[in-house]
Amino acid sequence: MAEFVRIHEVGPRDGLQNEKRIISAPDKIRLVDMLSACGFEKIEVTSFVRADWVPQMADGAEVMAGIIRRPGTLYTALTPNLRGYEAARMARADEVAVFASASEGFSRRNINCSIAESFQRFAPLLDKAAADGVPVRGYISCVVDCPYDGPTPPVRVAGVAARLLELGCVEISLGDTIGSGTPERVAAMLDAVLEKVPAGRLAGHFHDTNGRALDNIAVSLERGLRVFDAAAGGLGGCPYAPGAEGNVATGKTVDHLAVLGFETRIDRVRLAEAEAFARSLRGER
Numbered sequence: 498m499a500e501f502v503r504i505h506e507v508g509p510r511d512g513l514q515n516e517k518r519i520i521s522a523p524d525k526i527r528l529v530d531m532l533s534a535c536g537f538e539k540i541e542v543t544s545f546v547r548a549d550w551v552p553q554m555a556d557g558a559e560v561m562a563g564i565i566r567r568p569g570t571l572y573t574a575l576t577p578n579l580r581g582y583e584a585a586r587m588a589r590a591d592e593v594a595v596f597a598s599a600s601e602g603f604s605r606r607n608i609n610c611s612i613a614e615s616f617q618r619f620a621p622l623l624d625k626a627a628a629d630g631v632p633v634r635g636y637i638s639c640v641v642d643c644p645y646d647g648p649t650p651p652v653r654v655a656g657v658a659a660r661l662l663e664l665g666c667v668e669i670s671l672g673d674t675i676g677s678g679t680p681e682r683v684a685a686m687l688d689a690v691l692e693k694v695p696a697g698r699l700a701g702h703f704h705d706t707n708g709r710a711l712d713n714i715a716v717s718l719e720r721g722l723r724v725f726d727a728a729a730g731g732l733g734g735c736p737y738a739p740g741a742e743g744n745v746a747t748g749k750t751v752d753h754l755a756v757l758g759f760e761t762r763i764d765r766v767r768l769a770e771a772e773a774f775a776r777s778l779r780g781e782r
C-alpha cells in the first residue's frame with residue numbers, strides 16, 4: 498500500500514491573506530466548504546491578527562462561524578499571541594498555529610517583535626492551549642532567505658525549531674516564505690533542523706516563486722518529511738514578504754506525490770473544482 502502524505506491545506510489563510518481586493522466572507526466560506534469536500538484532514542481557515550495589519554483576515558470569526566464542519570477535518574487558525582488565541586477559541590478553532598521567524602528582520606516586520614520576544618508571547622498561549630487540550634502548530638518563516646536580512650543560516654532555523662518544540666508545538670512547519678529555496682539549500686537547512694527535531698514532527702511549507710517547490714518537496718521526502726502545506730490554486734504570498742509568490746498549488750502537489758508513489762486521500766475531481774473557484778477569487782495584483 499502506498500505511504501500516506503498529509504497535505505495541510507492553507508489556501509483560505511495563506512492563499513487569500515495577501516489579496517488586495519477584499520473577498521467576501523460568504524466566498525471564503527464557500528471555498529472552505531469546497532475544500533472540506535475534498536477530504537483534507539486539516540484546513541487553515543483564517544488568522545486572528547490585527548485587522549489593520551492584515552485586513553483580508555478581519556472576518557475570521559464570521560468565516561469560522563459560517564463553515565460546515567466535516568467530521569474528520571480539523572479547522573485551524575493562525576494566532577500570534579494570547580489575544581489571537583482567545584479569539585480563535587471563541588470561533589471554535591480545532592487547532593491553532595503560532596508563527597515565528599528564523600530571521601530578525603522578518604520577525605520585526607511581520608509580528609512587530611524580536612524572535613526572543615515572540616517566544617515570550619507564545620509561551621502563555623501554549624500553556625493555555627495545553628490546559629484546553631488544543632494542539633498548537635509552530636511555523637518558522639524565512640528558513641532559506643529573508644527579504645530583509647538575506648540568507649538564513651541553517652543553524653538559526655534549527656535553534657528556532659528546537660525552541661518551538663520545547664514550548665510544546667505538536668508540529669513545526671518550515672516556511673520558504675519568499676520561495677527562493679533550491680533543493681540543495683533546503684537539504685542543508687533540513688539536515689541542520691533534523692539534528693534537533695525528528696522528521697515526524699516537521700512539515701514543509703514551500704512557496705513556488707521560482708518554480709522549485711516540487712523539487713524542495715522531493716528532498717524533504719527523502720529526509721522523511723510526510724506533511725506538506727499547499728494552497729488551492731497556488732494562491733498566496735505574505736503581506737510582509739515583498740516578492741513572495743503563491744504557495745505551491747495543492748493539485749500540483751497531490752499529482753506529484755502520486756507520481757512519486759504516495760497516497761494523499763484527496764478527491765482530485767472536487768479539488769479541481771475548489772481550485773478553479775479559488776483562482777476566480779484572485780483580484781488584480
Ligand code: HMG
Binds near residue numbers: 546596610
Ligand atoms: P503589536 O502591535 O505588537 O501588538 O502587534 P500589541 O500586543 O503591542 O498590541 C497593540 C494593539 O493590537 C492592542 O490594541 C492589542 O489589543 C491589539 P489597543 O489596545 O492598542 O487598541 N492586538 C490584536 N488585535 C487583534 N488580534 C490580535 C492582537 N494582538 C494585539 N491577535 C501582532 C503584534 C502580531 C498582533 C501584529 O504584528 C500582527 O497582527 N501581525 C500580522 C502578521 C500576519 O498575520 N502576517 C501574515 C501571516 S505569517 C505568514 O504568512 C508566513 C507563513 O505563511 C509561513 C511562511 O510562509 O513563512 C505562516
Ligand code: MG
Binds near residue numbers: 674702744
Ligand atoms: Mg506562507
